[in-house]
Amino acid sequence: MKGIFPASCRLLGYVLLLLSVFVPLLMYMFGQVNDGNLLYVKLGMKLVIWISLFMVFLAKMKDENEEAFAIRRKAMVISLYLWGIYYVGVLLNAAYGGNLQEADNSVGIVYMVICVFCKEFLMQKAKIEKNFRQK
Structure with a gap:
């Protein structure tokens, strides 16, 4: 991507x-x-x-290459799994509390926030790993 x-x-x-x-x-x-x-x-x-x-x-990114594409793709996959776990948790919590309207509040925004966090984490991780490989 x-x-x-x-x-x-x-x-x-x-x-x-x-x-x-x-x-x-x-x-x-x-x-x-x-x-x-x-x-x-x-x-x-x-x-x-x-x-x-x-x-x-x-x-x-400033140095856009295949590694950056792979990291962005990996961030989407990881965040999709985390979002799925979060959404199931919200549904269970809403069912337990008896408020099913709670389940549809801003869940897509939470997914995009998780996407951004995963991408930023993976980009920093790749930068650190690259620095250690050079030394």
Whole structure:
């Protein structure tokens, strides 16, 4: 899986991710969030989180090669397994608590967050292994 966004989108994705977390809090503190627009604030926040996570995950690396493609692919596979375990856990917890609506809250965003974490971890791991092989 090749990166389709320029390398600068990775940093921009992290900035958008931080903004998507703190801007709604600031809006709430200044009284801009009320019952009438809470749904739109939540939807906007989720949309910005999705966009920023895809920007981070699909941004090209500075030294893009087959190893980077393999790491991105491996991150997707690992995160898919972790997401499956998480989703089954959420379903069991919701069934135990009697709240089945809880199971469909932001589960796709959790998957993309796990994807980004796995990719970042694997990229750092590959960089460290490469440094140790050179010495």
